[in-house]
Amino acid sequence: QSVLTQPPSVSAAPGQKVTISCSGSSSNIGNNYVSWYQQLPGTAPKLLIYDNNKRPSGIPDRFSGSKSGTSATLGITGLQTGDEADYYCGTWDSSLSAGMFGGGTKLTVL
Amino acid sequence: QITLKESGPTLVKPTQTLTLTCTFSGFSLSTSGVGVGWIRQPPGKALEWLALIYWNDDKRYSPSLKSRLTITKDTSKNQVVLTMTNMDPVDTATYYCAHDPGRAAGLLFDYWGQGTLVTVSS
Numbered sequence: 001q002s003v004l005t006q007p008p009s010v011s012a013a014p015g016q017k018v019t020i021s022c023s024g025s026s027s028n029i030g031n032n033y034v035s036w037y038q039q040l041p042g043t044a045p046k047l048l049i050y051d052n053n054k055r056p057s058g059i060p061d062r063f064s065g066s067k068s069g070t071s072a073t074l075g076i077t078g079l080q081t082g083d084e085a086d087y088y089c090g091t092w093d094s095s096l097s098a099g100m101f102g103g104g105t106k107l108t109v110l
Numbered sequence: 111q112i113t114l115k116e117s118g119p120t121l122v123k124p125t126q127t128l129t130l131t132c133t134f135s136g137f138s139l140s141t142s143g144v145g146v147g148w149i150r151q152p153p154g155k156a157l158e159w160l161a162l163i164y165w166n167d168d169k170r171y172s173p174s175l176k177s178r179l180t181i182t183k184d185t186s187k188n189q190v191v192l193t194m195t196n197m198d199p200v201d202t203a204t205y206y207c208a209h210d211p212g213r214a215a216g217l218l219f220d221y222w223g224q225g226t227l228v229t230v231s232s
Contacts, residue, residue, distance in 0.1 A: 002156060033216025037157075044206055044222040045149075045157065051213065056220060088157050090217040096173050099147065099159035099217040 004102035022089030112136035132207030143212025
């Protein structure tokens with residue numbers, strides 16, 4: 001079981017908005033940056049968000065990130081069928097001196 | 111352009127040692143701050159962070175697997191090697207290596223290899 005807690009699944013209709021939460025503790029999310037990754041079926045993960053809320057070049061502004069205390073949130077607006085994927089949060093744990101990922105959230109665009 | 115590619119056996123027997131190599135291009139592991147990490151994903155399951163090696167040879171390991179993992183680098187060959195001892199069928203997974211650009215206070219992998227599936231079976 002992951003130290004970072006994500007909902008197993010979320011769903012929404014095309015064009016709608018969805019949020020995915022990632023809950024941790026003071027030793028990880030509370031004191032470190034969070035990144036988010038999208039994994040399309042059968043492919044390697046892809047960086048979506050880093051430093052809590054920054055988007056790499058080429059990532060549309062439909063994707064956003066935020067952090068408050070020991071939780072982080074990924075937001076996706078204007079949902080498209082191509083957004084159907086697994087989404088993972090990741091951060092560092094200062095106590096463990098190790099990285100970690102959340103358990104992943106499967107997004108279904110109905 | 112940064113690329114990474116994992117290589118190694120696709121099948122290992124229980125109790126054997128797994129050796130995986132990550133061969134990369136487009137960056138140097140002698141550049142301050144840069145790192146290369148290993149992540150694995152059992153079929154149908156979540157990502158699991160395994161290990162990370164930095165430009166200065168600083169190494170970090172997953173606490174739950176630390177006793178079984180060793181990460182090393184060969185800067186001249188642009189390679190990072192991960193060894194995992196005493197393999198078990200539960201270690202069956204796709205193993206990824208990824209580039210860490212050297213951000214402080216966080217986890218960040220901005221480029222990933224395609225992954226290599228390792229099956230543990232007798």
